[in-house]
Each structure stands twice: as structure tokens, then as C-alpha cells.
Amino acid sequence: MKILIKNGRLVDAASGLDRLGDLAIAAGRIVALGEVPADFDAQRVIDATGLVVAPGLVDLCARLREPGHEHEGMLETELAAAAAGGITSLVCPPDTDPALDEPGLVEMLKFRARKLSMCRLFPLGALTRGLKGEQLTEMAELTEAGCVGFSQAEFPVHNTQFLQRALQYAATYDYTVWLHPLDPWLSGGVAASGAVATRLGLSGLPVTAETIALHTIFELMRATGARVHLCRLSSSAGVALLRAAKQEGLPVTADVSINSLCLTDVDIGYFNTAMRLTPPLRQGRDREALRAALADGTIDALVSDHMPVSADEKHVPFAEATPGATGLELLLSVALKWAEDEGLPLARALAVVSSEPVRVLGNALGSLSASAGRLVEGGVADLCLFDAAARWAVEPAQLLSQGTHTPFAFEISGFELPGRVKTTLVAGTLAYEGR
Numbered sequence: 001m002k003i004l005i006k007n008g009r010l011v012d013a014a015s016g017l018d019r020l021g022d023l024a025i026a027a028g029r030i031v032a033l034g035e036v037p038a039d040f041d042a043q044r045v046i047d048a049t050g051l052v053v054a055p056g057l058v059d060l061c062a063r064l065r066e067p068g069h070e071h072e073g074m075l076e077t078e079l080a081a082a083a084a085g086g087i088t089s090l091v092c093p094p095d096t097d098p099a100l101d102e103p104g105l106v107e108m109l110k111f112r113a114r115k116l117s118m119c120r121l122f123p124l125g126a127l128t129r130g131l132k133g134e135q136l137t138e139m140a141e142l143t144e145a146g147c148v149g150f151s152q153a154e155f156p157v158h159n160t161q162f163l164q165r166a167l168q169y170a171a172t173y174d175y176t177v178w179l180h181p182l183d184p185w186l187s188g189g190v191a192a193s194g195a196v197a198t199r200l201g202l203s204g205l206p207v208t209a210e211t212i213a214l215h216t217i218f219e220l221m222r223a224t225g226a227r228v229h230l231c232r233l234s235s236s237a238g239v240a241l242l243r244a245a246k247q248e249g250l251p252v253t254a255d256v257s258i259n260s261l262c263l264t265d266v267d268i269g270y271f272n273t274a275m276r277l278t279p280p281l282r283q284g285r286d287r288e289a290l291r292a293a294l295a296d297g298t299i300d301a302l303v304s305d306h307m308p309v310s311a312d313e314k315h316v317p318f319a320e321a322t323p324g325a326t327g328l329e330l331l332l333s334v335a336l337k338w339a340e341d342e343g344l345p346l347a348r349a350l351a352v353v354s355s356e357p358v359r360v361l362g363n364a365l366g367s368l369s370a371s372a373g374r375l376v377e378g379g380v381a382d383l384c385l386f387d388a389a390a391r392w393a394v395e396p397a398q399l400l401s402q403g404t405h406t407p408f409a410f411e412i413s414g415f416e417l418p419g420r421v422k423t424t425l426v427a428g429t430l431a432y433e434g435r
Helices: 075-084 103-116 139-145 160-172 195-200 208-224 236-248 258-262 284-296 328-342 346-351 355-370
Strands: 003-012 017-026 029-034 044-047 052-055 057-059 087-092 120-123 176-179 227-230 252-257 301-303 383-392 417-426 429-433
Touching: 003 346, 003 383, 052 346, 057 328, 057 355, 075 087, 075 103, 075 328, 075 417, 075 429, 087 328, 087 383, 087 417, 103 120, 103 139, 120 355, 160 176, 160 208, 160 227, 208 227, 208 236, 236 252, 236 284, 252 258, 252 284, 252 355, 258 284, 258 301, 258 328, 284 328, 301 328, 301 355, 328 346, 328 383, 328 417, 346 355
Parallel strands: 003 044, 003 052, 057 087, 087 120, 176 227, 227 252, 252 301
Antiparallel strands: 003 017, 017 029, 052 383, 383 417, 417 429
């Protein structure tokens, strides 16, 4: 279908574009940007007056819960939620049931996502068989099946020698290994170590669980030359180590979750299980360090850290609750809120959820790497149209995700979020149209 988007504010962080204009789409690609030829015969016209026309968002961490946890989320519901959040591409970790350690599982997941036509899906393959940390997967076969990197998700590799061999293998074929920096022997706590955890009588997870893991990862990177993406940093000490590693020239990138960017351990309140998250919410100084690091580019991307959890697994004592929260429909709004709070331009807010995540993925995206997360003539027409001036209160029952638990619910947070997605297009196909 030929589509003409008229009178929108075209914003592309990668090129610095920020102007009023029109955008024309044909055969799933952008064929004109700014000025559209008079003879362009559109089959549909979208009036974007008062709206921002931006590249579709790219989320580097979203669990879709299929296969294995369909009672908590299914591809249909979670990809619909992604489209409602303006997300046109997302990366899913391999901790499904069974784990994504076989090419057939990856191919089936991608096939199901393509049939739904709501969002592009880029799986991470399991680094080890069954995520058990004992035997490497066939990384080459998984890459051919569509994996963009390899991860252990929340299952650490206890044997450092084995992790070194895994990184050596990945470096040989220029694969990226995605690691959540968490020392397995210090990771038993349910809340961040500190005054709040002590007062509530909750077992603490110290910052050293993150920093010790980071020291290990960086040493192994120096020894192997492997490229690593760090998932969901949570502490100011972790930020300092990352900054030093980047200054040294190590091939490392990192992301932070919307939860850690906005909330602290004080928000746990009286054992609110919506705040039971991984990584746990830390202190105010950690949050401020994370916000500053995202602003200056030390942290590359902002992620939804989407993980729908059933009501039965949240309506239990805090320490027994399953960590996780829905986030797909909140990613854009949290990015805008962060930029507002920090006095940053709109383009910077969009960069950390579009062009920067694409840079992290790099060549793993294949032909999409040249235009995903960007507005460029001839590029793929993955677009998000949103009202930047709108404010909305998060009502969990109105979210499209099957998971309704979020620490950003208005009844918990008490604040409204900026920005409301109106239309999402994936390869020129309408994936979401709001009111």
C-alpha cells in the first residue's frame, strides 16, 4: 500500500533531522522524506498534524514468554503491546521453555512473529545447552536460524574457564555475547543491600555482585578479544567500571532498564511486589549515575526489560514473588520523561530507543542495519507516530500485554507519563492505530 503521512514533525536522531514535512511510503519503504512529489498517488493518507514522526523503537530486552509460559504471555498479546508502544523491532532473551538452544526453536519463533506482522523479532540464542553453563550451543547454526547474539539470560556460567572458552569461540566468529553482570555466589538477595532492605527484613543483593562480575567479564574480554553487551546495569559503581572499560577501548556496550532509570529501593514501600525486579532497585545515587551515563553515552540504550508475570506469582510475600514487570508500552514514555527531567532534546530521547540500539546490534541485523532506527529515503518504513505533548496515567487493565503488573501504574507511582503513541507502521504495514 502507498501511504502518505502529512504535516508531521519528522525527527531522526541519527541524522539530526528535525523539521515539519511529509513522508511517503511505497512497497514497505520510505520513498520520499520532507518533500513528496506531486504525482505520488497515495492509497491512504495519515494526517500527522501535531504528531512526531519518528523511526520505530528498537527494544533490546523483552521476554515474550513463549514458548513455555503462555499463561503469562503469548506472541499475539506481547507483540500487540510492542506495537502499541511504538516498538517495531525487539530482541528476546533465550530463557524460554525449552531454551532457544536449537535452530528449529528459533525458526519457529521467528516464523510465528512474521505471520503476526506486528513487530520484527530478533532472538538471542542460548550460549550453552539448556542454559546450564556446561556445553556450548552450535552458535553458527543458531546464527543462520536468525539469532543476533548469544546469552545466558539470568543463568550465570559458574565456571570461569568455561566462560572464557565461550568468549574465545564467539570472538572467532565475531559474535556478540550478551551478559547480565551478576556474580552467582552473591546473587541470592531479593532487594538491593542497604537501609531499606535492612528495615524491611529482606535479604540484600550487594553492589559487589555486579562489580565482581564486571571485573571478570572485562578481564576475559582483554584475554579473548570478544565483543560483549552488558544487560541492565544497576549501580553507580558498575557505571564507573563501564566508563573505564570504554575509555580503554574494549568492545563493550550496555543498556539500562526503564525501572532502574526512574525508581529506587524506597519505592518498594510496604513490600509492593510490583517493585520485585531483576536487577533490584538500588539507591538514589545509583539511579542518578545511570541517568547521567545514559545521557553522555556511557550506557548505550534504554530497554523495557519487559517480563509479564501472572497475578498468582505477584500476590505472594515480596521475597516469594516472581521478579518482573510489563514495560513494552512504557518504553517511549519513560525515555521522554527522562529527557524532560534531564533537560535533554527530543532527539536524544529517541536515540536511546532507536538508532543507538541498532548500533549495538550492528551487522547482526543484516540489510536492516543501514536503515532500522532511522528515517532515510530508501530505508525500511518502520515508523512510530506519537503525540509528545500528551500525558497519560498508566492503568494496568488498559495495557495490551497479558502481564498487567508495572511499577509505573498511576495508583502506585502517582505520576503521569509524557507521550502517547498514535500509529505504528512495520515495513509500511499498519501494526497499531490508537485513538
